[in-house]
Amino acid sequence: MPVSIPGSRPTLEAVAARAGVSRATASRVVNGGDGVRRPLVERVRQAVDELGYVPNHAARTLVTRRNGAVAVIIAEPEIRIFSDPFFSLQLRGISRELTAHDSQLVLLLVEGSGDYDRIARYLAGGHVDGALAFSLHTEDPLPAVTHKVGIPTVFGGRPVWAGPESGLAVPYVDCDNRGGAREAVQHLVSLGRQHIAHIAGPQDQTSAIDRLDGYRDVLLDADPGLTVQGDFTAGSGAVAMTGLLARHPEVDGVFAANDLMASGALAVLREHGRRVPDDVAVVGFDNMVNVAESTDPPLTTVSQDIEGMGRLMVQVLVRGLDRDGVTPPGSVVTPTELVRRVSA
Amino acid sequence: MPVSIPGSRPTLEAVAARAGVSRATASRVVNGGDGVRRPLVERVRQAVDELGYVPNHAARTLVTRRNGAVAVIIAEPEIRIFSDPFFSLQLRGISRELTAHDSQLVLLLVEGSGDYDRIARYLAGGHVDGALAFSLHTEDPLPAVTHKVGIPTVFGGRPVWAGPESGLAVPYVDCDNRGGAREAVQHLVSLGRQHIAHIAGPQDQTSAIDRLDGYRDVLLDADPGLTVQGDFTAGSGAVAMTGLLARHPEVDGVFAANDLMASGALAVLREHGRRVPDDVAVVGFDNMVNVAESTDPPLTTVSQDIEGMGRLMVQVLVRGLDRDGVTPPGSVVTPTELVRRVSA
DNA sequence: TTGAAAGCGCTAACAA
DNA sequence: TTGTTAGCGCTTTCAA
Numbered sequence: 001m002p003v004s005i006p007g008s009r010p011t012l013e014a015v016a017a018r019a020g021v022s023r024a025t026a027s028r029v030v031n032g033g034d035g036v037r038r039p040l041v042e043r044v045r046q047a048v049d050e051l052g053y054v055p056n057h058a059a060r061t062l063v064t065r066r067n068g069a070v071a072v073i074i075a076e077p078e079i080r081i082f083s084d085p086f087f088s089l090q091l092r093g094i095s096r097e098l099t100a101h102d103s104q105l106v107l108l109l110v111e112g113s114g115d116y117d118r119i120a121r122y123l124a125g126g127h128v129d130g131a132l133a134f135s136l137h138t139e140d141p142l143p144a145v146t147h148k149v150g151i152p153t154v155f156g157g158r159p160v161w162a163g164p165e166s167g168l169a170v171p172y173v174d175c176d177n178r179g180g181a182r183e184a185v186q187h188l189v190s191l192g193r194q195h196i197a198h199i200a201g202p203q204d205q206t207s208a209i210d211r212l213d214g215y216r217d218v219l220l221d222a223d224p225g226l227t228v229q230g231d232f233t234a235g236s237g238a239v240a241m242t243g244l245l246a247r248h249p250e251v252d253g254v255f256a257a258n259d260l261m262a263s264g265a266l267a268v269l270r271e272h273g274r275r276v277p278d279d280v281a282v283v284g285f286d287n288m289v290n291v292a293e294s295t296d297p298p299l300t301t302v303s304q305d306i307e308g309m310g311r312l313m314v315q316v317l318v319r320g321l322d323r324d325g326v327t328p329p330g331s332v333v334t335p336t337e338l339v340r341r342v343s344a
Numbered sequence: 345m346p347v348s349i350p351g352s353r354p355t356l357e358a359v360a361a362r363a364g365v366s367r368a369t370a371s372r373v374v375n376g377g378d379g380v381r382r383p384l385v386e387r388v389r390q391a392v393d394e395l396g397y398v399p400n401h402a403a404r405t406l407v408t409r410r411n412g413a414v415a416v417i418i419a420e421p422e423i424r425i426f427s428d429p430f431f432s433l434q435l436r437g438i439s440r441e442l443t444a445h446d447s448q449l450v451l452l453l454v455e456g457s458g459d460y461d462r463i464a465r466y467l468a469g470g471h472v473d474g475a476l477a478f479s480l481h482t483e484d485p486l487p488a489v490t491h492k493v494g495i496p497t498v499f500g501g502r503p504v505w506a507g508p509e510s511g512l513a514v515p516y517v518d519c520d521n522r523g524g525a526r527e528a529v530q531h532l533v534s535l536g537r538q539h540i541a542h543i544a545g546p547q548d549q550t551s552a553i554d555r556l557d558g559y560r561d562v563l564l565d566a567d568p569g570l571t572v573q574g575d576f577t578a579g580s581g582a583v584a585m586t587g588l589l590a591r592h593p594e595v596d597g598v599f600a601a602n603d604l605m606a607s608g609a610l611a612v613l614r615e616h617g618r619r620v621p622d623d624v625a626v627v628g629f630d631n632m633v634n635v636a637e638s639t640d641p642p643l644t645t646v647s648q649d650i651e652g653m654g655r656l657m658v659q660v661l662v663r664g665l666d667r668d669g670v671t672p673p674g675s676v677v678t679p680t681e682l683v684r685r686v687s688a
Numbered sequence: 689t690t691g692a693a694a695g696c697g698c699t700a701a702c703a704a
Numbered sequence: 705t706t707g708t709t710a711g712c713g714c715t716t717t718c719a720a
Contacts, residue, residue, distance in 0.1 A: 104450055
């Protein structure tokens with residue numbers, strides 16, 4: 001009987017032979033050992049150790065039809081998100097949770113629209129058990145692709161075409177942007193602020209849309225002029241604040257749709273001699289600690305559990321897979337929390 | 345754990361049946377069609393299209409012993425590199441080249457030292473054909489792991505333990521940090537600068553070490569006091585420049601080991617009323633366009649083809665795999681280029 | 689040039 | 705509880 005031939009990896013056959021059991025029993029032990037008598041389990045385990053046996057994934061996949069792998073799809077226009085600490089954290093959450101589920105992370109970078117064919121083929125090839133994708137623009141063909149290929153997919157961030165009213169049951173994981181924004185604005189109100197402005201994010205992103213909605217929820221009759229458009233960069237926050245100060249010098253509270261824009265606003269306020277929070281209170285969103293803690297003054301902001309959202313994406317996916325692999329699992333919206341620092 | 349996707353995909357058997365050929369012939373066509381007569385090729389191709397056949401990867405891997413997958417390993421301490429545009433670019437290069445080679449990218453995030461077991465097991469499982477890892481610290485167990493497991497690995501950036509003199513034949517891809525630094529300093533010399541300082545990067549990273557070496561190559565007898573330690577952040581560049589100005593007011597040229605530090609230095613020079621490049625000429629390294637182009641004045645710097653280095657990593661790996669999968673392929677050092685803007 | 693047949697290494701009925 | 709056996713879908717000799 002073949003023992004370990006140098007070069008080639010030991011097979012289950014070899015383990016079984018060495019332990020003096022059948023391949024089936026060896027397999028049972030390797031897969032948990034349920035229903036195998038103690039001494040045999042021991043012998044097989046020992047054989048595994050001695051031989052340095054590692055199961056052949058391809059063979060296993062061939063029969064079980066499970067890959068133990070999940071695709072993370074990132075569309076080219078958003079490859080920038082790699083530079084986004086937000087994404088790093090989410091990816092880490094995904095990675096950790098996947099590891100906990102003994103699954104691997106296959107990274108799919110979509111380079112151009114022609115690339116969707118490749119992605120579709122790959123997904124159709126059944127190489128992965130499911131897919132995770134990130135918030136997409138209106139025209140993104142990806143949801144159609146994953147749907148057609150019939151591969152369970154969970155989105156990170158509510159996709160624009162999956163609004164609460166669209167009726168499209170697309171599973172996604174997102175934080176409660178609207179609720180968080182409400183809380184931020186309510187906090188400013190509770191501080192007695194009378195003229196609360198909003199520096200909004202780009203309105204083709206649901207997070208920005210929802211945060212604006214949250215602002216409006218609280219300030220139903222706010223002067224529309226108090227809402228200014230930014231693009232999530234610090235610079236745009238500065239520009240927005242400058243305009244605000246010029247047109248609405250009475251402003252005494254600002255809710256920025258993210259911390260970066262808030263930091264830009266803070267800088268402008270300082271330049272203009274407005275004291276924060278005395279003259280103007282400022283609240284951000286995201287709680288990107290490296291910015292929120294180092295602004296002057298430190299920024300009060302809305303925090304979300306980003307890594308947790310990554311983990312959740314995996315959990316939602318796996319739950320769906322476990323159910324039957326077809327029924328789309330439900331979406332999850334995670335709570336936010338107001339983190340008080342000095343700026344408001 | 346993931347479960348199968350219901351709805352069984354068509355097999356090669358089905359294709360063969362539909363085309364009225366044997367499975368062997370169908371297989372040949374699917375794999376290029378060499379040595380199959382024209383009409384048969386056509387018939388099989390058509391059957392493939394009609395059935396929407398996609399080869400089962402697991403089955404193929406089982407017999408060919410090739411996975412069509414490469415692991416990209418990122419050690420936890422450097423997970424920050426996700427926030428590094430440098431890494432995004434390199435990853436993109438890797439992804440593109442891998443796609444060109446019909447291979448997938450399996451992302452392995454190492455969370456802690458205990459995680460190396462998991463990584464080792466995974467690599468040992470033969471799930472991937474090779475691995476790409478990023479520049480590691482001295483004590484990193486990863487090279488030992490990949491070596492022991494016998495999986496071909498290419499490193500990004502020269503690992504500290506693979507110095508030119510160490511004799512360790514570890515394949516890596518890096519840019520010519522030393523040569524680039526030499527060119528930068530030589531440029532300052534050619535500008536007639538007499539007192540050229542160096543703001544060095546952290547000396548536990550080979551890129552920083554090599555750049556310092558390059559500086560010394562040109563300025564053999566430079567005053568050691570003209571070399572100041574930074575940590576690759578803009579802030580550290582500012583601090584370094586401040587100290588330099590205090591202790592060496594005669595300085596008229598600065599080579600910073602990266603653009604971020606150069607930008608910090610630029611800011612300090614401005615504050616101190618030194619004109620750039622008239623009073624002090626400044627050269628950076630990396631050509632991170634979003635910083636080098638937006639400094640005041642725009643930064644002259646050393647550019648490297650980052651995405652190209654990513655592609656190269658894959659090419660080096662694949663070349664090694666093609667050879668015999670054992671012999672370690674050689675390392676590659678890519679050239680750098682001085683990009684002249686205004687600062688020098 | 690084509691086909692028949694033998695596995696690749698594993699799991700899961702089914703028997704014992 | 706354990707073993708026997710039949711594949712999973714594919715590539716690849718080997719013959720025809």
